[in-house]
Amino acid sequence: MKAKVYVTLKPSVLDPQGKAIHHAIETIGYGTITDVRQGKYFEITLDDATSAEEARAEITRLANDVLSNPVIEDFRIELDSESEA
Amino acid sequence: MKAKVYVTLKPSVLDPQGKAIHHAIETIGYGTITDVRQGKYFEITLDDATSAEEARAEITRLANDVLSNPVIEDFRIELDSESEA
Amino acid sequence: MNEPVITPELVKSHGLTEEEYGRIEELLGRAPSFTELGIFSVMWSEHCSYKSSRVHLRRLPTKGEAVLQGPGENAGIVDVGGGLAAAFKIESHNHPSFIEPYQGAATGVGGILRDIFTMGARPLAAMNSLHFGPLKAGADASAEERATAARNRSIVAGVVKGIGDYGNAFGVPTIGGEVRFSPCYSRNPLVNAFTLGIVRRDQIFYGRAAGVGNPVIYVGAKTGRDGIHGATMASEEFGEEAQSKRPTVQVGDPFLEKLLLEACLEAMREGAVVGIQDMGAAGLTSSSSEMGSRAGTGIEIDIDLVPQRETGMSAYEIMLSESQERMLIVAEAGRERQVIDIFKKWELDAVVIGRVTDDHRLRIRQAGEVVADIPNSALTDSAPVYDRPVKAPDSPPAAPEVGQAEGSNEELDATFMRIVTSPTVASKEWVYHQYDHMVRTNTVVLPGSDAAVIRIKEKRNSLAMTLDSNARYCRVDPRAGARLVVSESWRNLIASGARPLALTNCLNFASPERPEVMWQFSEVIDGMSEACRAFNTPVTGGNVSFYNETDGRGIYPTPVIGMVGLVSDTRHVTTQWFKQGGRAIVLLGATSDDLGASEYVLATRGRLEGRVPALDLDLERRVGEACLKVIESGLVESAHDCSDGGLAIALSECAFSSYRRKAVGFEVNLEGGLGAAAHLFAETPSRIVVSAPDENVDTIMELAKEHGVPAARLGRTGGERLKIRVNGEPVIDRPVSEVEAAWRRVLPSMLEVASLIAAEESRTS
Amino acid sequence: MFPGSNCDHDTYHIISKVIGQPVDFIWHRQASVGDCDAVILPGGFSYGDYLRTGAIARFSPVMGAVKEFASRGGLVMGICNGFQILCEAGLLPGALLRNSNLKFICEHVNMRVEVTDTPFTSRCQRGQVLSVPIAHGDGNYFCDPGTLAELQRDDRIIFRYSDAQGGVTRESNPNGSLDNIAGICNRERNVIGLMPHPERASEELLGSNDGRIIFRSLADTLAELAKAS
Numbered sequence A, B: 001m002k003a004k005v006y007v008t009l010k011p012s013v014l015d016p017q018g019k020a021i022h023h024a025i026e027t028i029g030y031g032t033i034t035d036v037r038q039g040k041y042f043e044i045t046l047d048d049a050t051s052a053e054e055a056r057a058e059i060t061r062l063a064n065d066v067l068s069n070p071v072i073e074d075f076r077i078e079l080d081s082e083s084e085a
Numbered sequence C: 001m002n003e004p005v006i007t008p009e010l011v012k013s014h015g016l017t018e019e020e021y022g023r024i025e026e027l028l029g030r031a032p033s034f035t036e037l038g039i040f041s042v043m044w045s046e047h048c049s050y051k052s053s054r055v056h057l058r059r060l061p062t063k064g065e066a067v068l069q070g071p072g073e074n075a076g077i078v079d080v081g082g083g084l085a086a087a088f089k090i091e092s093h094n095h096p097s098f099i100e101p102y103q104g105a106a107t108g109v110g111g112i113l114r115d116i117f118t119m120g121a122r123p124l125a126a127m128n129s130l131h132f133g134p135l136k137a138g139a140d141a142s143a144e145e146r147a148t149a150a151r152n153r154s155i156v157a158g159v160v161k162g163i164g165d166y167g168n169a170f171g172v173p174t175i176g177g178e179v180r181f182s183p184c185y186s187r188n189p190l191v192n193a194f195t196l197g198i199v200r201r202d203q204i205f206y207g208r209a210a211g212v213g214n215p216v217i218y219v220g221a222k223t224g225r226d227g228i229h230g231a232t233m234a235s236e237e238f239g240e241e242a243q244s245k246r247p248t249v250q251v252g253d254p255f256l257e258k259l260l261l262e263a264c265l266e267a268m269r270e271g272a273v274v275g276i277q278d279m280g281a282a283g284l285t286s287s288s289s290e291m292g293s294r295a296g297t298g299i300e301i302d303i304d305l306v307p308q309r310e311t312g313m314s315a316y317e318i319m320l321s322e323s324q325e326r327m328l329i330v331a332e333a334g335r336e337r338q339v340i341d342i343f344k345k346w347e348l349d350a351v352v353i354g355r356v357t358d359d360h361r362l363r364i365r366q367a368g369e370v371v372a373d374i375p376n377s378a379l380t381d382s383a384p385v386y387d388r389p390v391k392a393p394d395s396p397p398a399a400p401e402v403g404q405a406e407g408s409n410e411e412l413d414a415t416f417m418r419i420v421t422s423p424t425v426a427s428k429e430w431v432y433h434q435y436d437h438m439v440r441t442n443t444v445v446l447p448g449s450d451a452a453v454i455r456i457k458e459k460r461n462s463l464a465m466t467l468d469s470n471a472r473y474c475r476v477d478p479r480a481g482a483r484l485v486v487s488e489s490w491r492n493l494i495a496s497g498a499r500p501l502a503l504t505n506c507l508n509f510a511s512p513e514r515p516e517v518m519w520q521f522s523e524v525i526d527g528m529s530e531a532c533r534a535f536n537t538p539v540t541g542g543n544v545s546f547y548n549e550t551d552g553r554g555i556y557p558t559p560v561i562g563m564v565g566l567v568s569d570t571r572h573v574t575t576q577w578f579k580q581g582g583r584a585i586v587l588l589g590a591t592s593d594d595l596g597a598s599e600y601v602l603a604t605r606g607r608l609e610g611r612v613p614a615l616d617l618d619l620e621r622r623v624g625e626a627c628l629k630v631i632e633s634g635l636v637e638s639a640h641d642c643s644d645g646g647l648a649i650a651l652s653e654c655a656f657s658s659y660r661r662k663a664v665g666f667e668v669n670l671e672g673g674l675g676a677a678a679h680l681f682a683e684t685p686s687r688i689v690v691s692a693p694d695e696n697v698d699t700i701m702e703l704a705k706e707h708g709v710p711a712a713r714l715g716r717t718g719g720e721r722l723k724i725r726v727n728g729e730p731v732i733d734r735p736v737s738e739v740e741a742a743w744r745r746v747l748p749s750m751l752e753v754a755s756l757i758a759a760e761e762s763r764t765s
Numbered sequence D: 001m002f003p004g005s006n007c008d009h010d011t012y013h014i015i016s017k018v019i020g021q022p023v024d025f026i027w028h029r030q031a032s033v034g035d036c037d038a039v040i041l042p043g044g045f046s047y048g049d050y051l052r053t054g055a056i057a058r059f060s061p062v063m064g065a066v067k068e069f070a071s072r073g074g075l076v077m078g079i080c081n082g083f084q085i086l087c088e089a090g091l092l093p094g095a096l097l098r099n100s101n102l103k104f105i106c107e108h109v110n111m112r113v114e115v116t117d118t119p120f121t122s123r124c125q126r127g128q129v130l131s132v133p134i135a136h137g138d139g140n141y142f143c144d145p146g147t148l149a150e151l152q153r154d155d156r157i158i159f160r161y162s163d164a165q166g167g168v169t170r171e172s173n174p175n176g177s178l179d180n181i182a183g184i185c186n187r188e189r190n191v192i193g194l195m196p197h198p199e200r201a202s203e204e205l206l207g208s209n210d211g212r213i214i215f216r217s218l219a220d221t222l223a224e225l226a227k228a229s
C-alpha cells in the first residue's frame, strides 16, 4: 500500500525558504505570483499485508514523530486506497 | 488563485533523504514501512486577475525552470480551481 | 483601538506582581494602556531587567588596560593591538531550545551574531557551550527514563544542526565550545552561544539614539507575530503549560542575516549611521527604549510604518514581536536616503519609522493616536531591582572525603576506559564536523585542542578563545567552583600560547525565587571575581539565565566562562597534541589528592561526592606565566591543560590523532605518595602537560623553578601504545588506536539515528 | 559574488596574497564579467540555497555573462556552491544531492588527481593525492548512467575522493557521490567544478598546502595563454 504525507508550515510561522524563492522569482519576471510557501512531501510504501486502518495509524504516528515538527508544522495524510475510493 | 506543485526525484535517482529516513525509522521500530521517498511541495498564490489558463502556463514554466531540476526531478501541478471541479 | 481592559488577571498573566503594577501606575501617573502593559512586562522581565542579578553583578571587576568597552553595551570590546579591537559576548538561548531545539539554537546564534555586528565588528568566530541530559538510559531503566534519553538525543541532534545550519550559511566559522552531560539538564538543556568579531578601534558603533531630530530607521526582516512574550517566557520556569506556549517559536533566516551584516557594515563605513542596535529579546521595545536611554534622548515611533509580515497586527504585537534579523538604526538627518539605498542594494527593507526626540520618552503612535508614552527611565533605570533572600544550604551537598574505589590495577584500567568513554569526556567530533570551522580561512587551531585560535589576517598576532564550565564543582561549592572554571579558561588559553585578556560569562541558574539558588548565584559572582582579579582578566559582559527549572527540578549552578587571549606571534600558537616520538613529557604543576567532585567520582560512585579540588590562584597564575614563557621561548612542541578526568585523560588526549597528524603513543611513570587513582584521575588544577626535545628539558625545569612552579619529567612520547605506570607498576597499557576508537565512537553511536530525524524535522529542503 | 556567498574573500585572499595574481569581485547583478581571464565561483550559500543549492543563483544576470564567457573558451572554476551553481546552470552535467548521512560535513578529505590535461591540474601528477577540506551539506554527486559513462570515457572526472594512499574506496567517500566523484569538467575542459575547497588548503598555517597547486596550475595556464596571444 502507498501513502502520501504533505507537511506544511503553520500559517503564522515565517517561511524563509518560500520567501527567498518568491523574492527571487519576482526579480526574474514572474509578476503574477504573489506568494510561495514551501512544504515537504513524502511517498511511503507499506507492507502489503498492512490493513488500511493499521496503515493510517502507523503513518499518522510517523508523520507526527518524524516527518513533521508539530511545533511549527501541520501535516495531511492520503492513503492510496482511500484516494481511489 | 492557488496552485500546488509537487516535485519528486525521478525514480532512477537514488534518494539519499528518503533512504536515510527509512533507515532511521526502521531502527526505531516502524516495521511495516518498506520505502520512503521525499519530495518537495509548494503552495503558490497567484494574482486574482490571472485566468486559469494563464496560471497553468505560468506555473508550468516556474516548475520547469525554477522549482525542479529536470536532471533529477519530475513535477506535478494542481490548480485549486481545477481540483475543485 | 479596542484594547483589552486591564484586570488583575491580565497583569498576572504578564508576569508582573501587584507591587510591580503599582509601581508602573506610579511612574506613569496613571493606569497603563494595554500596549504599555506589554512593554513594561517585557522590559521588567528577569531576562531584560536583570532585576534579581543586578545587585550581584555590580561586584564583578570590569576594568582593565585592554578593555575598551565593558558591560552595558551589546558586546564587550578589548584592544588587540595594531589599531584593531575584538568585540565578543555570550548569550543564552536555553528556553527556546527546549521548546524547539533546531530553531531555538539557530536563532540563538543569529542573536549573538547581531550583537557583535551591531558594534561594527565583522563576526569572525563562533563557539557554543551546550549542556544536555543523558543520552542513554541504564539497562534497568524505566520506560520514562528511556523516553527522557530519547528526548535528550533529539534535543542534541536538533540543537547541533540548528547551530551548524545557521552559522554555516551565515559564513562564520564555529570553532569551539563544550558539550557536557548531566541528568539535571534533561528538561533544562543549556544552549549558550558566543561570537567574536573584529573592528577597527576608530570604527566602533554603539546603541545610542543621539541627535534630536535624527531619523529612526527600521531595517531587515518584516515583523510577524513570532516569539511574542519570548522574554517573559525565558523568565518563568517550565511546567506542563510550556507546551501551550509553543506557537511563539521564532524561525531564523541566516541568509537574510548575512545580507543584513553586509548592509549594516556598508552603511557604517559610509558614515551615515549615528547609532545602531539589534532587535533581540523584546524586539522593538527594548531596542528603542535602550537606545534612547543610553543617549539621554527619546524616540517616537509611528507603528503603522513598521514593515509587517502579517495583517491586522496591533501596536502591542508589533512592539513585542521577536521576529529575527531586524535592526534599528539612528541615521544622520538628511542621509536617510543613503542608508535606504544601501539596504536596497542588499535587497533589504529599510524604512524610516520615527525620530529622535528630546523628551526622554518612548512614544508610540498608531493611526495618529498615542498608544504608549513612557519615560525611558521607567523601563530601564527605574526597573525593579531585587535583593532577593540568600540562604546557604544547611548541610554541604556531598560527603567530604573520597577514597579510591578500586582494589586492583585491572579495576583502575576499567575505570580509565569508563572515563574515556563518558559522554562529557568523549570526542566531540560528531558535533563540530557539522560546523563549518574553516570558512574565512583564519582558523589556525581547529576544534579539539584546548582553545581555538584564529589568525588576524595581515597581522602577526592571533586570537585564542575558549568556553568552559564545570557544574559539578559549582554544585558542590559554587564559590570555589567558579574560581576553578575561570582558572580552567585561563589555563586553556595559556596552553595555546595566548595571554588572556578578558572574559564574558553566561550565568545559568535555577529559580532566583529560591534562596538557595540566590546563594549559589552570589557565591559564583564572588568566586568569579576573585579569579578575575588574580589573573587580571576583567569581565566585559555576559548574560544571566534564571529559571532553568522544570516542575521544580532545577539545574546545577552553571556559570559558563568565555575567555579571549592574544597570541603575540602566530608562530607561538601551540596545540595539545604530541607531535612526534622520542620527546620528553614534562608536567608543570603537581598532582594532589583531588578526587572529589570529579569525573572519577561520577564514574565510580554514580553520583557527586567529595570536596572540589583545592585551588591556589597565585600558583595557577605562576604555572600560567611559566608555561607561556616556555612556549614563547620555543622550548615545547605541545601543551595541554589537565581538567576533566585528570592526568590519565589529558595524556591520552595528547596522544590521539588529529586532522592530518597520526597518533603518537607514550610511556610515563607517575611517582609520589598518592594513591594510584589520584595519580591517574585527580582533577588538581594548575597543571599543564608539555612535550619537548630532551635538550630543552633542563631549561624548562629551570624556568619552572624561577616561577616557583613544581615540575616533573613523566616519561617519553613514542610507540603505538598508551603506557602509564604508577610508582613503577604498570596500570594502563593499551594500543592508542583502541582507546581512541572507543573515545570517538561514543557520540556517533548514540546520536546517528536522532540526527537523521532531526534533519528531517528541521525543514531544510 | 552572489548574495550569500561566503568564501569569496577566502578565494580572493589566496589568489591575491598567496598566488600573487590580480583579482576582482564581480557582483551578481553585473551583466558582464569584464575583461578577466578566468572566473571563479566561490563557495557559500547563494540566496540561502533554500530551494536547491545553486538553483536561484543561476538566474542572476552575471550567470548569463559567465555562460557567454565559457562558450568563448574562458576558464571557469566553481568551488563547492560554485560547482552546484554550474550544474544548475547546465555548464556542467549532473546534480549535487543531499549528503548520504544528511549532515553538513566539515573535515579534511583526500582526493586523487585523475587527469592532468586541464587548465586547473596541469601542475599536478596523475594519481597525486591532495588533502583538502570539504564543508557542505549537498555534495553527493549524481548523474544518469549515460552521462557517467561519458565522463569516464572522456576523462572528465578530475578528482575522486580517496584514502591517503590514493585508494578509491567506499570508506573514503564522504558524501555518497557516484563513483567517488569530487570534481568534473565540461567537454571543452575549460569549466571545472569541485566540492572540496582548495582555497582552504593553500597555506601551511591552516594545516595544508595541497590546494595551492590548483591555483598555480590556473596561473600557469593563464601565463601561457598570455604569451601565446
Ligand SMILES: Nc1ncnc2c1ncn2[C@@H]1O[C@H](COP(=O)(O)OP(=O)(O)O)[C@@H](O)[C@H]1O
Residues within 6 Å of the ligand: C047, C048, C057, C060, C070, C071, C072, C073, C074, C075, C076, C091, C115, C280, C281, C505, C506, C507, C539, C540, C541, C542, C543, C544
Ligand atoms: N553575567 C554578566 N556579567 C557581566 N555583565 C553582564 C552579565 N549578564 C549581563 N551582563 C551585561 O548586561 C547587559 C545587558 O545584557 P543583555 O540583556 O543580554 O543584552 P542584549 O539584550 O543586548 O543581549 C550587557 O551589556 C551584558 O554584557
Ligand SMILES: [Mg+2]
Residues within 6 Å of the ligand: C074, C115, C278, C280
Ligand atoms: Mg543585544
